[in-house]
Every structure is written in C-alpha cells, then in structure tokens.
Amino acid sequence: MRFWIVLLSALWLGGCGFQLRGAQNGETGLVMPVKAKPPLEERIQAKLTQLGIDGSYHGGDYMQIMYVDERRDRSLLGSDGSATEYLLTTTLTYKLVNPSADTPNVPKKLRLERTYRYNQDTLLASDTQEAQIRDEMLGELLNQLLMRYRAAEHRVEPRE
Secondary structure, three states: OHHHHHHHHHHHHHHOOOOOOOOOOOOOOOOOOOOOOOHHHHHHHHHHHHOOOOOOOOOOOEEEEEEEEEEEEEEEEOOOOOEEEEEEEEEEEEEEEOOOOOOOOOOEEEEEEEEEEOOOOOHHHHHHHHHHHHHHHHHHHHHHHHHHHHHHHOOOOOOO
C-alpha cells in the first residue's frame, strides 16, 4: 500500500511539471538577469564622479542615484490634433549616505520641467532644440546635486 502511495505521488508530481533531480550544487539553478542602468543614469554618475562625488561606499559620504526618469509629453495641441508644444520632465531620486550618521538616509527627489515649441515643418531644428534643452536640464540637475552634496558635507552637527 505504501509503495503505491509513493509511486502515485511521484507520478502526480511528475505530471504537473515537477522534476525530481536529486542534490544540486546551485550553479544550474535560477539565473537572475542583471539589469543594466539606463544611459542617463550612467551619464549622471560619470559626471558626478568627474566632479569628485563618490557614487558608492568607499569609507565616507557618498551619493546614491536610485531612480532616473525622462519623459516627453504633449503639452499643447494644434487645431489639426498634432502636438505643437511638448513638456520635457526629468525626475531624479537620490540619497545622500553618511554611514556614521545617527539619522536615516531618506531619499530625495529632484524634478525639472521645460516646455518647447515643436514645428513639424522644421523637424531637425525641433529635435536639436529638444537635445539642447535636455543637456541644459542635465547640467542644472548636476549643479543641484553638487550644491546639495557640498551642503551636506559641511553640515555642522548640533551641540548637545
């Protein structure tokens, strides 16, 4: 009787896709793909490194970029239903990490918005204008991050 229960259990498990494989060393198990950073995040991190701001822990304070999002939304529609103005939005979430601090490191968010006119007749010029605006937005984001990092670096601890 016991034999039949074990045999039926094995057949039932085999029928639902479960496979008895015995002991494994873990190397043939589930492989999780490594998610690549978005190009904008890599660009920001490289610029911050050039400015002397650490992006990972090396014993002192550092800035961790957690999330970067760029959007292009229609802001204004023309009489024919096509977009005549676009809204560019860049949102960046970061965290200033001080390993020796008593307070938790709370993520902060920076958000920049710019609008520009889009002309279907001068498509190349409109695309160039969008690229210039995005570069200016990136420069402003980096400037804000640099100022916030420097301010946190020189923060005076309150006396007790």
